[in-house]
Amino acid sequence: MDGISVRDLRVSYGPKVVINSLDVDLPAGKVTTIIGPNGCGKSTFLRAVGRLVPSSGDILLSGRDIRSVPRKQLATRLSMLPQTPVAPEGILVKDLVGRGRHPHQSWFNQWSSKDHDVVAEALALTGSSDLAEQPVNELSGGQRQRVWISMVLAQQTSVMFLDEPTTYLDLSTSIDVLNLVRRLNTDLNRTIVMVLHDINLAARYSDNLVVLRGGDLKAEGTPADIISSTLLQEVFNLTALVREDPATGGPLVVPAAPGNE
Numbered sequence: 317m318d319g320i321s322v323r324d325l326r327v328s329y330g331p332k333v334v335i336n337s338l339d340v341d342l343p344a345g346k347v348t349t350i351i352g353p354n355g356c357g358k359s360t361f362l363r364a365v366g367r368l369v370p371s372s373g374d375i376l377l378s379g380r381d382i383r384s385v386p387r388k389q390l391a392t393r394l395s396m397l398p399q400t401p402v403a404p405e406g407i408l409v410k411d412l413v414g415r416g417r418h419p420h421q422s423w424f425n426q427w428s429s430k431d432h433d434v435v436a437e438a439l440a441l442t443g444s445s446d447l448a449e450q451p452v453n454e455l456s457g458g459q460r461q462r463v464w465i466s467m468v469l470a471q472q473t474s475v476m477f478l479d480e481p482t483t484y485l486d487l488s489t490s491i492d493v494l495n496l497v498r499r500l501n502t503d504l505n506r507t508i509v510m511v512l513h514d515i516n517l518a519a520r521y522s523d524n525l526v527v528l529r530g531g532d533l534k535a536e537g538t539p540a541d542i543i544s545s546t547l548l549q550e551v552f553n554l555t556a557l558v559r560e561d562p563a564t565g566g567p568l569v570v571p572a573a574p575g576n577e
């Protein structure tokens with residue numbers, strides 16, 4: 317089980333500072349969800365911690381500086397579903413998902429029957445087995461999203477970063493994916509870090525929430541401890557009631573009626 321500890325993280329795009337001195341813990345074996353308004357730096361945070369964009373500060377993966385872990389080795393421990401992944405032109409679904417196996421392969425340990433089985437299982441877990449022979453570019457938005465999630469599953473890492481995994485998915489498929497994420501966490505001890513916009517789903521499926529605004533940490537803790545009308549107003553400029561979710565007993569955000577915002 318891997319956990320991540322981030323201290324004094326700073327990320328800029330050219331002269332533009334997006335994250336300025338952020339301290340966050342992403343605990344091992346937990347589901348942590350990052351919430352915050354559009355443009356506040358959620359994707360940038362995941363990309364920086366996953367070493368896809370340069371940053372300064374400390375990023376420790378189970379105590380070891382993540383920048384000292386060779387990239388291929390890191391990819392056997394940490395996988396990333398980007399917010400807008402781009403598939404190579406013409407690639408078939410089974411080959412895209414197969415790319416999730418690359419970090420586990422080498423010149424003396426190439427494609428094996430195990431890789432084949434892992435890919436088949438990853439496709440089955442997202443209900444995408446029947447898409448295996450299709451070109452990725454010919455799929456619907458939701459089908460494509462499920463295939464990308466399969467690719468991340470095929471990577472079999474102890475830490476999974478999922479940037480808006482429910483984008484394009486209908487509500488029932490979103491819940492299927494979040495239940496799958498929860499199962500990966502409880503059954504396989506995976507450490508999950510997601511970005512979600514639906515605060516109610518975030519509250520249901522997360523052990524911890526990390527709330528960002530303007531690249532700063534606004535709150536961190538269990539959904540029950542931190543979700544409040546005041547926080548929603550401060551962070552999202554949203555007028556909302558917070559009630560008890562009749563299905564879970566956790567917090568349920570109910571935006572004010574039109575005209576009462």
Ligand SMILES: Nc1ncnc2c1ncn2[C@@H]1O[C@H](COP(=O)(O)OP(=O)(O)OP(=O)(O)O)[C@@H](O)[C@H]1O
Pocket residue numbers: 329332334352353354355356357358359360361399
């Ligand atoms: N490659 C880039 N080059 C320059 N600026 C960027 C780049 N990527 C993001 N930004 C800027 O950094 C800020 C944070 O962007 P980021 O994508 O991290 O936000 P986000 O919280 O993920 O938003 P969203 O909810 O819309 O996905 C924004 O102001 C954005 O315009």
Ligand SMILES: [Mg+2]
Pocket residue numbers: 358359360399479
């Ligand atoms: Mg984003």
